[in-house]
Amino acid sequence: MRSVFLAAVGFCLMVPLAAPVRAQAAEAPADEASRLRKLFADSDEAALKRSPLSALFRGDQRYADQLGDFFSDAALDAQKAAAEADLAALNAIDRDKLSAQDRVSYDVFRWQTETNLKGFAPELVAATQGRPIDHMRGIHTFIPDISTGESAAPYKTVKNYEDGLKRLTSFAFQLDMATARFRQGMAAGVVQPKLVTTNVIGQLDTLLVGGTAASVMMKPVGKFPDSFSAADKARLSADYARVVGSEVNPALARLRDFLKAEYLPVARDSVGLSAMPGGAALYEYLIQTNTTTDLTASEIHDLGLKEVARIRQGMGAVQKRMGVKGELSDFFTFIRTDPRFKPKSKDDLRLRYEAVGKRVNTTVGSLFSTLPKAPLEIRPVPEFREKNDAAGSYQSGTPDGSRPGIFYYNTYDLPSRTTQGIETLYLHEAVPGHHFQISLAQENEALPAFQRFGGNTAFVEGWALYAESLGPELGMFKDPMQLQGRYDDEMLRAMRLVVDTGLHAKNWGRDQAIEYMMANSAMGRTDATIEVERYIAMPGQALAYKIGQLTISRLRADAQAKLGRTFDIRAFHEQVLMTGALPMAVLEKKMADWVAGQR
Template structure:
């Protein structure tokens, strides 16, 4: 989810604005493929393909400018100002995307090549999500339980050029306007009953507090003390002073005003219900969210029933692993043992981070047996920033870094870390993002498109793949993996339970606690995230199940000729695509391999 990371945000208005914020804190390499790695696209095969390319390239350039990106040295980078987020701007954007979809409908798909059909499907699904969220006015709730428009604006690592620092200062000076527009949108949402539920807002106001300080405890002020010495004097001192002036005169008052609004208005007026069905026309909205995240048409009942069946299957496997561990008590007693025994918990943040780094290097030694193409780009391992750690997930991975939460160490069991590392780092999200960066030539919009069903499905698939890589050394590690698999399967039941079937927050907490060894802190954090972000939780397991089913199909069809490396390359080389496209391309790959095998046998 770097902070996922533009690479880990969903294709909604909320996430698009969030990815803007998060993108500001990432290196230029995270934003676009380096110029020297770019390859030229083949020319369009006919007039229809030319028309499609003109449409998606024009929309992409328009979208970048709309969201405060500008092209610098051939790459899209964050501009020296924040984007407009007024209701009038969003209405105009919605109208634009409606017209784009109309033009797209007029393009005959039969006249497109295989690659352009993929481009068309990716582009259409993206624009449909953006348009739907503009229509639903989700910008009136521009944050969720752990990802906020006011966070992630500060760079994780110092910028290396004067130009980057000056654009950053420009954005800081524009924060008062940007926050003011978001506050106006939130106020409008509260007035019509469209808000983040109160249970997912409480305590989140505390993440604003550090930015209201006027001393070194303010993360922005600390950032300007880290300008690298590679920027010579007197420029370095000038940047520091200009930055401090922007923070003290513009940023601090804007955050203070936001804090007053959140505590005096939002927390008081936010809805006390938890389900999307309680929003205006909420059941119809929830249906669009399942479609957006899963990238296929499914009813809430279909999702719920799959979840119930998978929970039952995984529970049986968990009990087998418990027996293998030698534990003699009941299943609830085993969960309690895992949650409380000191052997399973790090004593210091450094111990936890060191353990994740060791797992990561162990994975490195196995990657050559898993995929055929290894990326050059490398990630680092960092702790989740202190200002968001109390309400943040256990870990998230993106192109530049994997974040692991070292807050409340008694809630961070070590037996969960092997699965978490392969999911977030390699061969999961960081690895996936690096391959996307170095991907074959494709349109710019494909480089930065992210579908949760594909991306999170791959992340969960890699957790299972760890069983073939020898990553889980003890029954407890394997139980941690199964806890994570159960967690995602249970999400199908919980998300639909909350948003379609009227479950209470406590009912959801109890269900996750009864079926996994997750710590109570993590369980509550996760449930509040599902409440605040309807549908997103359904993507993980359904994407994973699609990939597992495709692998089983490929193994049956190819028999002893099956090689997981080209199979995985096929998935990864596609980049993020809707699940129906993934199915079609993998089946084409299998058919081509079968044909090649037959030809070889006949020679």
């Protein structure tokens, strides 16, 4: 996820990071601790070589001239072999001889490695590799995005520009590799739904509008640094025009034409993963990886129904407070249609988010003792991807602060959007949500790299949803419409439990899912459609938010009950955040040990 501030929410704060973590790390016997840290370092370095873009997002430029291998069998074999070697090395280390902090790292590494290895089961590989691109995740939009000069890839030196050219040349080749994977899936009956395919075709059309000169990948040559010589500017301009015009755009067009002519006619009318060969097993695996639990689809579906019913009661109380008569559906219609709750313009939306940021910055120190050093910016979603993007997203910065964290807000179809969720979305994507959690992990040099830069969806999104619940303690939600926005956003995550499992395990259709979401929230049809089509494209991912949040909220309630007056919310948040994104079982064990140590 991504985000930035056009007029910066400039809090660049300093506080030193968790000295106790460093002290604990030194307690382990040198041989076991050093072997563990060497394993982590070697594994991370090998992963960066296999995935150069991961290094790029960290601010590591060593492999910046490479794109990586996304689709080949050789790349898959290398990933599997690395995971097997990592697990064997981990098994040779005596966990009982490690410090408490290193045992947490050991447990996280084991969970990640074992989970990754499960994904190499032949049935799961076949069901995944034959669908290499969708409208939410795919190199066809991701690489253009980082090639604009406005994302992770820097364009400050001549070498930066030359590295970008090499990545674009590789991009053209990888697009053709994606087509080969699509053909492989077609032969096995493993295909995307028609609506996903149609959305991807639309994205490719958008990228090709206007030809070479209008390409987003030509943006860097329109803003050369002043230090560049005239000769370098002329050479690089010509090289970019050649690569984009004769290599990248033709490859994008080939993929689009293939999808239109050959793939779309055989794409699925069904939208659920279970309708596809191997889909049911893949969905079960995706539930496990995204929630980091062993919950079943039916258990999650039932949990979602209970949460929806609970949140509807809170919405009803706000409706009564605002004096809106009728059923809850009448309240939703009131919110969707009353012009008071519509952004007046794109600038109006930006100014609202900036104002929320300034307010949060004045109170956040009451709940957190360690604050990120990384700056935050707020930006609109780029036009070429806004149609299919969520209302908001976050892109992490670099640990040294040279690239800020970015909160992206979506301005597509502005008349259909409402302002009720402004405060909640900021809390989720920015402060104290994703920007806090991701930045604090990255900046904590006491952690191994896989904990600083890795993670799992249940923790990352669960924390961000938990951060929304901190609104009252941060002075938010005093306006009843913003409180309704809080309920509406929490309802979104509860509905996801119902809708995602409904689509992929209970044969729900797209329209059924959209109508369910509109019946239980004030979402407009545009947002509801984007959400449902996201779940269709990314099975299981949307389940993580509520599962993670419920776990963190339960851990807080348990700590408060057991510690009573000695409970310190800042210390609790420190413990949750300062070891990176943990699987739920590891987090629960860590927090139970912490509570026991406080009594």
